[in-house]
Amino acid sequence: LKLKKLELFGFKSFCDKEELTFSGSGIASIVGPNGCGKSNVSDGISWVLGEQSAKTLRGARMQDVIFSGSRDRKPSGMATVSLTLYDPEARDGQPAVDGTINGLSYPAGKRPGEINVTRKLFSSGDSQYIINGHVSRLRDVHDLFMGTGLGPNHYAIIEQGRIGQVLSSKPLDRRAIIEEAA
Amino acid sequence: LKLKKLELFGFKSFCDKEELTFSGSGIASIVGPNGCGKSNVSDGISWVLGEQSAKTLRGARMQDVIFSGSRDRKPSGMATVSLTLYDPEARDGQPAVDGTINGLSYPAGKRPGEINVTRKLFSSGDSQYIINGHVSRLRDVHDLFMGTGLGPNHYAIIEQGRIGQVLSSKPLDRRAIIEEAA
Amino acid sequence: SRKQFKEAFEVVNENFRKTFQTLFGGGVGEMRLTDEENIGESGIDIVASPPGKKLQSVALLSGGEKSLTALALLVATFQYKPSPFCVLDEVDAALDESNIQRFRRLIESMSDCTQFILITHSKTTMAAASTLYGVTMQEPGVSKLVSVRLEGERQRRLETSEPSI
Amino acid sequence: SRKQFKEAFEVVNENFRKTFQTLFGGGVGEMRLTDEENIGESGIDIVASPPGKKLQSVALLSGGEKSLTALALLVATFQYKPSPFCVLDEVDAALDESNIQRFRRLIESMSDCTQFILITHSKTTMAAASTLYGVTMQEPGVSKLVSVRLEGERQRRLETSEPSI
Numbered sequence: 081l082k083l084k085k086l087e088l089f090g091f092k093s094f095c096d097k098e099e100l101t102f103s104g105s106g107i108a109s110i111v112g113p114n115g116c117g118k119s120n121v122s123d124g125i126s127w128v129l130g131e132q133s134a135k136t137l138r139g140a141r142m143q144d145v146i147f148s149g150s151r152d153r154k155p156s157g158m159a160t161v162s163l164t165l166y167d168p169e170a171r172d173g174q175p176a177v178d179g180t181i182n183g184l185s186y187p188a189g190k191r192p193g194e195i196n197v198t199r200k201l202f203s204s205g206d207s208q209y210i211i212n213g214h215v216s217r218l219r220d221v222h223d224l225f226m227g228t229g230l231g232p233n234h235y236a237i238i239e240q241g242r243i244g245q246v247l248s249s250k251p252l253d254r255r256a257i258i259e260e261a262a
Numbered sequence: 263l264k265l266k267k268l269e270l271f272g273f274k275s276f277c278d279k280e281e282l283t284f285s286g287s288g289i290a291s292i293v294g295p296n297g298c299g300k301s302n303v304s305d306g307i308s309w310v311l312g313e314q315s316a317k318t319l320r321g322a323r324m325q326d327v328i329f330s331g332s333r334d335r336k337p338s339g340m341a342t343v344s345l346t347l348y349d350p351e352a353r354d355g356q357p358a359v360d361g362t363i364n365g366l367s368y369p370a371g372k373r374p375g376e377i378n379v380t381r382k383l384f385s386s387g388d389s390q391y392i393i394n395g396h397v398s399r400l401r402d403v404h405d406l407f408m409g410t411g412l413g414p415n416h417y418a419i420i421e422q423g424r425i426g427q428v429l430s431s432k433p434l435d436r437r438a439i440i441e442e443a444a
Numbered sequence: 445s446r447k448q449f450k451e452a453f454e455v456v457n458e459n460f461r462k463t464f465q466t467l468f469g470g471g472v473g474e475m476r477l478t479d480e481e482n483i484g485e486s487g488i489d490i491v492a493s494p495p496g497k498k499l500q501s502v503a504l505l506s507g508g509e510k511s512l513t514a515l516a517l518l519v520a521t522f523q524y525k526p527s528p529f530c531v532l533d534e535v536d537a538a539l540d541e542s543n544i545q546r547f548r549r550l551i552e553s554m555s556d557c558t559q560f561i562l563i564t565h566s567k568t569t570m571a572a573a574s575t576l577y578g579v580t581m582q583e584p585g586v587s588k589l590v591s592v593r594l595e596g597e598r599q600r601r602l603e604t605s606e607p608s609i
Numbered sequence: 610s611r612k613q614f615k616e617a618f619e620v621v622n623e624n625f626r627k628t629f630q631t632l633f634g635g636g637v638g639e640m641r642l643t644d645e646e647n648i649g650e651s652g653i654d655i656v657a658s659p660p661g662k663k664l665q666s667v668a669l670l671s672g673g674e675k676s677l678t679a680l681a682l683l684v685a686t687f688q689y690k691p692s693p694f695c696v697l698d699e700v701d702a703a704l705d706e707s708n709i710q711r712f713r714r715l716i717e718s719m720s721d722c723t724q725f726i727l728i729t730h731s732k733t734t735m736a737a738a739s740t741l742y743g744v745t746m747q748e749p750g751v752s753k754l755v756s757v758r759l760e761g762e763r764q765r766r767l768e769t770s771e772p773s774i
């Protein structure tokens with residue numbers, strides 16, 4: 081699986097729709113002054129992968145991730161984050177078909193081998209997970225990324241200030257990282 | 263009270279006796295590569311002021327602050343940290359006399375108005391506090407610095423990585439800072 | 445005592461409102477008692493809203509914004525009751541260059557009555573110092589201090605630092 | 610399963626021994642099972658000793674040494690089981706310049722199969738990137754992305770980033 085695109089709309093400080101695209105490998109860097117929204121991008125990635133703890137995302141409750149307004153803008157009614165990946169082994173030119181990755185089948189996407197995961201949260205508290213246009217459950221999102229370091233125990237995402245945690249965590253927590261990779 | 267000198271001997275990575283002197287005001291900066299001993303200087307200051315928690319000093323037990331040896335050096339038998347301050351209102355030229363600071367009396371030091379606080383810890387676990395050459399109790403050291411931000415609740419010392427704690431701490435912990443200053 | 449606490453709280457809070465604005469170039473930062481009715485036992489909450497941003501929980505602030513808010517509160521406390529000295533270990537780690545400049549100017553304004561000891565990797569922060577100590581480990585595991593004098597004397601390396609008083 | 614865990618543990622541990630030496634230029638770093646007898650439920654301890662220093666608890670390590678040790682373990686895990694991508698948010702905050710260079714070289718060696726996303730204030734780390742996104746807040750409280758292309762195209766500012774695929 082390779083990373084292709086991330087879209088944020090109404091998520092934290094991303095009032096307007098913003099998009100990042102990637103080449104699938106190599107190094108991308110996100111820079112900018114304090115408070116401009118860099119860690120919010122990382123939060124968006126954790127969130128669309130199914131993060132369940134508002135506290136991990138620095139909020140008190142999950143609705144805290146919805147753009148809450150600024151000096152000149154009203155609060156948003158919903159937050160949407162959309163992550164697009166692709167399976168480089170799916171052959172281009174063929175009509176998009178249902179595929180399997182990580183041992184799990186996924187419905188056909190816009191292009192062959194493309195997997196889009198979208199999460200929405202409304203200010204009412206209602207929320208949705210959508211994989212390639214099909215409404216899915218949180219469980220389906222977790223299964224898609226199981227064992228890749230992007231599952232529920234996402235050791236592949238290190239939040240700001242958390243780098244020390246690997247060393248100060250309990251011995252059994254560290255076991256969980258190796259178990260996830262195994 | 264103004265800061266004059268700090269000596270470290272057998273404390274953490276300071277195997278040999280090392281000394282810093284200060285002008286009492288202004289800005290002093292401690293620099294150097296990762297792992298060279300900068301935070302150990304800060305730990306030395308917390309420790310000589312009476313820090314009781316080995317964990318705050320990154321150790322498991324208090325003996326962990328004694329130099330434990332390196333490739334070419336044997337472990338030390340004891341750790342000594344000595345902090346010298348002076349009261350700028352004590353008049354020079356007069357013989358050193360007992361004085362009072364912060365409402366507490368202290369025994370005469372080497373020079374008028376000079377206060378030296380020394381703490382020793384032996385690998386046996388025995389320890390000593392010495393104020394101007396007189397063996398004292400931990401309580402005397404705490405009283406000397408009460409309300410200055412260098413007492414048991416030393417808000418004037420911010421350890422590495424702890425700057426965020428003020429904001430994430432409980433409301434009653436923040437009250438303790440204002441109470442200490444009051 | 446309760447009266448002392450209330451007075452300290454009021455003064456430090458007024459200082460905090462100003463230091464917050466100094467470090468953020470605007471915005472609103474202040475302390476609030478969790479229990480106005482019972483000042484003797486009330487805790488303290490912190491509200492902070494950088495310029496142009498909506499007031500939200502301080503937890504949602506960025507890493508740099510949290511550092512600045514905490515430093516504003518610390519300096520506010522010092523303005524009320526100066527310490528003989530203050531040790532800050534890499535408190536600039538999360539700050540961008542322009543905020544390090546603001547932090548530095550604030551510390552400089554406080555440094556005539558308090559001795560600040562700043563442990564840092566930042567060239568900007570270092571440059572504010574009139575006394576500079578380098579810590580080295582030429583021999584692995586053994587720390588040594590090197591004094592670098594910056595005011596009125598040529599820079600010299602010393603194996604042991606000489607007293608400046 | 611217990612056999613899978615043991616195998617993963619052995620491989621990651623061997624990787625860790627090497628990545629630790631790469632980042633520290635020597636020394637000894639490895640994982641140890643807390644309970645050799647009961648692998649199915651054992652926790653994992655980490656021992657780390659930078660070059661020339663005595664083996665002590667990892668808690669006593671410096672801020673920068675802790676970051677490097679954690680990064681060595683993370684990369685060791687990736688070498689065993691690469692992730693599609695990896696997000697590192699200011700993991701270089703505690704590192705001095707020469708360790709940022711070492712961290713950067715290690716990430717570069719891993720980046721052909723894994724997409725790394727590095728959030729950073731460090732010019733050294735930024736310079737390793739082939740894709741650079743600037744986040745701005747011209748309008749207070751509203752984040753916008755600006756794509757800065759670095760390979761084969763002149764730098765241009767865009768209000769919205771165009772897809773590179």
Ligand SMILES: Nc1ncnc2c1ncn2[C@@H]1O[C@H](COP(=O)(O)OP(=O)(O)OP(=O)(O)O)[C@@H](O)[C@H]1O
Pocket residue numbers: 091092093112113114115116117118119120121144145146147148149240494497500504505506507508509538744750
């Ligand atoms: N739901 C929300 N609505 C609007 N703004 C929000 C929301 N949640 C967080 N923010 C704002 O986002 C900002 C923090 O952004 P972020 O943590 O991404 O900054 P950063 O670029 O990582 O900065 P630093 O370099 O200091 O770490 C804060 O000012 C916060 O007020």
Ligand SMILES: Nc1ncnc2c1ncn2[C@@H]1O[C@H](COP(=O)(O)OP(=O)(O)OP(=O)(O)O)[C@@H](O)[C@H]1O
Pocket residue numbers: 273274275294295296297298299300301302303326327328329330331422579585659662665669670671672673674703
């Ligand atoms: N009792 C001890 N005996 C010998 N060495 C010790 C002892 N306690 C700690 N050390 C060593 O001191 C070093 C840490 O020093 P310190 O935390 O002061 O580094 P630092 O200069 O602050 O680095 P950084 O910039 O990474 O924060 C560690 O390598 C540790 O092994």
Ligand SMILES: [Mg+2]
Pocket residue numbers: 118119120240506507508
């Ligand atoms: Mg951040």
Ligand SMILES: [Mg+2]
Pocket residue numbers: 300301302422671672673
């Ligand atoms: Mg340190």
